[in-house]
Amino acid sequence: MVRRSTVRAATAARKSQILDAALSCFTDVGIEATTIDDIRRCADCSTGSIYHHFGSKEGIASELFIEGVQRLNADLMTKLTRCRTAERAVKTVVTQYSDWVTRNRDLAGYLLNSRDLAMSAEAVEMLHDVNRAHIRRVFEFFAPFVGNGAMQILPVETYIPIISGPIQDYARHWLAGQFTDSPAKVKAVFAEAAWSAMKGADGPRDAKEPG
Amino acid sequence: MVRRSTVRAATAARKSQILDAALSCFTDVGIEATTIDDIRRCADCSTGSIYHHFGSKEGIASELFIEGVQRLNADLMTKLTRCRTAERAVKTVVTQYSDWVTRNRDLAGYLLNSRDLAMSAEAVEMLHDVNRAHIRRVFEFFAPFVGNGAMQILPVETYIPIISGPIQDYARHWLAGQFTDSPAKVKAVFAEAAWSAMKGADGPRDAKEPG
DNA sequence: GTTTTACTAGAACGTTGTTCTAGATTAGGA
C-alpha cells in the first residue's frame, strides 16, 4: 500500500499561492469578471496547474469560501470559550466579528458578497457540515445562559440574526466603501444593541407586547 | 424631427417580459450560469431584441436590481408615513420588510444575493442616487423621534444595521431554504428586538406609551 | 537505478457573451 506520508512541500505553497491570487482578483473586479488567465498571471503558474489543484474556477471560489468560513469560525470559538457571563459572550460574538472583518478586509468582503456562489454538490455539503458543526458548538455554549434566564427564550432560528445581523450589515456597507468608521471602531455600539435585544427581562419592564 | 410621444406599446411589455424571464433564470441557476440563450428561450424573443433593450447581460441584471430596490423602497415609505409613534415606525420597518420578502421571494432573493454584481458606472451611480434619496427620506422621517428622546442617539450609520440587519439576515437564510418559518411568521420577534435595541434609555417619551 | 506518483505546461476545443447587418413593424404626415 502506497502511503503519502508527506504531501510534497511545494504543493501546499502552490495552492495557497493560487488562492491568494484568486482572492486578490475577485476583490479587484469580482468573481465573474476575473478570468482564469488573470489568476494564472497573478499566481505566476500555468493553466494546467490551476486545474490540477482545483478542477474549475468554481472549485477555487468554493475552497476559498469554505477556508475563510473555517478561519472565522475558529477564531470566534477561541474567544467565546473564554467568556464566563452571558453579557460578555453575546458582546464577544459582536466584537470578535468586528475585529476579524477589520483585520481581514478582502476575505471578509469575499465571504459577505459571494453568497449566491454556484457551488458543486460536494462543496455545498462540505459547507453545510462545517456550518452545522459550528452552530451546534455555539448553541451548546449559549444553552446554559438561556436556561438560567440570563438570555431571552426566543425561536431558535432568531438568535443568530438578532445578535450578528446588525454588525454584519454594517460590515457589508463598510467593505463597500460606504461607511468611514471601521467595524472595530463602532463595535461597542453594536455589542450594546445586541445585548439590549437579547438579555432576559430582569427589570420591571413588560416582557411581551401584542404585535 | 419625430418625437417619441408615446413609447411603442409592445416595448414595455417586451422589456418586462425579458426581465421576468431573467429573474426566473437567475433564481433557478444563478446569474453566472444563466446564458443569454436561456433568457432568450424563456422570454421567447431573439438575441438581438435582448441586446437592443439592455445592451448586455449585466444591463439586464442591473435594471432588475434597481427596479427591485425601487419597488421595495416605495412600499416601505407608503407604510412608514402612516406611523405616528417611534415604536410603531421602527416596528413597521421590520414588519414591512418581512411581508415584502415573503410576498416577493424571487425578487427578494435576487436583491439579497447579488450585492457583488459587476455593474456599469452609470448603473452604479443610478443605484447610489436611488439609495441616497431613499435614506434621506427615511432619516427625515425618524429625526423627530431621535430629537425628542423616544429613540437613542447613536452614530448615524448604525441605525439601519441595528433595525434592519436581523430581519435581513433571517430573510437570507429563509430564502436559502435553511429556515422553515417565513419572515412574515416571525416578524413580531424581530420587531420587538429592534425596538428593544433602539428605544430611548430613559423610557419612551411617546405620548401614548406608559412607562 | 527504476518505477510510480504528483505536478506543470501550453496548445486545442467548445461554449457563450457580444456585435453586426439586413429586414420587419409601427407612428405620423400628406
Added chain:
DNA sequence: TCCTAATCTAGAACAACGTTCTAGTAAAAC
C-alpha cells in the same frame, strides 16, 4: 392610403474565456 423615419427583431458571425487533453518534468518509493 402611401411614404418616410424611427424603433424593434432576427439570427449568423466573431472573439473571449473556461475547460480539456496530451506530453513532459520533478520528486518520492523501493
